[in-house]
Amino acid sequence: MSFADKFSQNFLENDRYVYLLRGLGNTIVIAFFALILGLIIGFVVAVIRSFHDKTGKLKILNAICHIYLTLWRGTPTMVQILIMYYIVFVTVNNKILVAIIAFGLNSAAYVAEIVRGGIMAVDTGQFEAGLSLGAHYNLVMFDVIIPQALKAVIPALSNEAITLLKETSISGYIGLMDLTKGADIIRSQTYEAMMPLIGCALIYLVMVFGLSQVTKMLEGRLRRDER
Amino acid sequence: MKDDKTPMITVRGLKKSFGDLNVLSGIDVDVAEGSVVSIIGPSGSGKSTFLRCFNMLETPDSGTITYRGKDYSEINDVAFLRANVGMVFQQFNLFPNMKVMENIIWAPVKIRKQSKAEARKNAIRLLGEVGLEDKADVYPAMLSGGQKQRVAIARALAMEPEVLLFDEPTSALDPEMIGEVLNVIKDLAGTGITMLIVTHEMNFARQVSDKVLFMDGGTILESGTPEYIFSESTNPRIKAFLSKVINGPKNE
Ligand SMILES: Nc1ncnc2c1ncn2[C@@H]1O[C@H](COP(=O)(O)OP(=O)(O)OP(=O)(O)O)[C@@H](O)[C@H]1O
Ligand SMILES: [Mg+2]
Numbered sequence: 001m002s003f004a005d006k007f008s009q010n011f012l013e014n015d016r017y018v019y020l021l022r023g024l025g026n027t028i029v030i031a032f033f034a035l036i037l038g039l040i041i042g043f044v045v046a047v048i049r050s051f052h053d054k055t056g057k058l059k060i061l062n063a064i065c066h067i068y069l070t071l072w073r074g075t076p077t078m079v080q081i082l083i084m085y086y087i088v089f090v091t092v093n094n095k096i097l098v099a100i101i102a103f104g105l106n107s108a109a110y111v112a113e114i115v116r117g118g119i120m121a122v123d124t125g126q127f128e129a130g131l132s133l134g135a136h137y138n139l140v141m142f143d144v145i146i147p148q149a150l151k152a153v154i155p156a157l158s159n160e161a162i163t164l165l166k167e168t169s170i171s172g173y174i175g176l177m178d179l180t181k182g183a184d185i186i187r188s189q190t191y192e193a194m195m196p197l198i199g200c201a202l203i204y205l206v207m208v209f210g211l212s213q214v215t216k217m218l219e220g221r222l223r224r225d226e227r
Numbered sequence: 228m229k230d231d232k233t234p235m236i237t238v239r240g241l242k243k244s245f246g247d248l249n250v251l252s253g254i255d256v257d258v259a260e261g262s263v264v265s266i267i268g269p270s271g272s273g274k275s276t277f278l279r280c281f282n283m284l285e286t287p288d289s290g291t292i293t294y295r296g297k298d299y300s301e302i303n304d305v306a307f308l309r310a311n312v313g314m315v316f317q318q319f320n321l322f323p324n325m326k327v328m329e330n331i332i333w334a335p336v337k338i339r340k341q342s343k344a345e346a347r348k349n350a351i352r353l354l355g356e357v358g359l360e361d362k363a364d365v366y367p368a369m370l371s372g373g374q375k376q377r378v379a380i381a382r383a384l385a386m387e388p389e390v391l392l393f394d395e396p397t398s399a400l401d402p403e404m405i406g407e408v409l410n411v412i413k414d415l416a417g418t419g420i421t422m423l424i425v426t427h428e429m430n431f432a433r434q435v436s437d438k439v440l441f442m443d444g445g446t447i448l449e450s451g452t453p454e455y456i457f458s459e460s461t462n463p464r465i466k467a468f469l470s471k472v473i474n475g476p477k478n479e
Contacts (some may be wrong), residue, residue: 129320129379132282133334133386134310143333147324 010195016186020196023182024203030099030178031165037104038164039157042111045069047141049112050119054127055137065112072109077167080106085174095176099168107164114156118149151222158215162208169204179203235260235421236281236390241290243276250276251287252445258423258438260389263416265432265453266425268442269468274425277442278392281423282312310338313383317395319375321367321382327354328363331382339386346385353381357411373404377411384415391415393424429472433457441465 011017045065052062084102092098122145130140172181183200187193234257241254250273258264266274279285283305292299302308322330332346354360357377367375376396383391397405409431416435426432439456441448443464
């Protein structure tokens, strides 16, 4: 069979490309909203933990954050999504929603440590300068420390976004059709692995490339202003 | 000389240690309103720690600081005190994420609740006083060390503090920039603002100070007029220190 024939069989016959398209749509939705959720929760956890580190307050919240981080960073993402689907959200039918929450919570655990590292890396002189002008802790944190910390961790956060995007490829395990699952369905129908799997890999590759380009642009813009 | 007035700040029996290390071992000082007090002495003698007690960046273990009759230990609103007692740091500590103008108006707008327009007007005046009116719209990274420190002084002044603390304001500067910063500080002397200055610039301390404190090993070995400390004192530690700083290479 020629390349063109294989291509036509795998993607055009019976509109099989629709599996890839719908899968890609789900992958993007899951990755995008999980990323947003991860950034929000991770950010909050990082601020709580840093506040505790600096002031010794918020003991209980800090302990909760600590347990959360230990559990989510200490278990495989695969196991987490299965637990979420079959145990925690067993009554929820919306698989996409379950996947978003599972991947979001997983990503948040990593985002939290990245952002906390960024906050700790900001020179303590910045804190002292803010405080010595008469500002309260929170004001210095939000106006002075966090903007600098975020800028410093953009590359690490971008890495996390890329990892997250790729990890969503296990969504098939809860019966959800993401990009990977879509390609696999085609394979199981055509008995032809090469076309759908390489095609799917290429699509991931393009998305990852796009993400890293966006990061580069962001970094460049910030550097131009301040450095 | 303003030493005849009731002192604005009195320090009594101030002690502070970090673990086993006694950094301040009983300090007594009076600071008159509007005066300039220089703090000199060898490295590690506790100058910075002492200075940082005045805006509560450090909390002493015992002893008292009384500011206009009020004991620091009774102050609940630390931020309010700090707004009145400004600080200028060796490393400038400008906020790199804000332009010069934003650095200066940040605290007046966010803390004093000044309108942006009013704060900007003040900032422009202050930038004029430190000779940097054309730098309002640049980021600190674009400035030289001396310019950064002058912005830091303007930023501190924008809160209209009664007291201004300087911790080695010129020690991080290239030699050719030291003068421009010292001149700004000299201009502030006699304007009514009270200044405490930790410095290794002996000529400057001699010219600008009403009172000089010589610190050694966590105590004030001697205090007095610049004339006394720099010329008359016969204390061997002080004489040895001065001859080393003035004659020796620029180290401690
Ligand atoms: N936060 C801290 N924790 C532990 N030790 C400290 C701390 N801050 C200062 N010290 C120690 O206290 C001593 C006095 O420090 P300080 O910074 O007050 O001295 P200094 O007179 O300002 O010296 P320099 O001229 O080098 O700035 C030093 O031995 C220093 O290492
Ligand atoms: Mg010091």
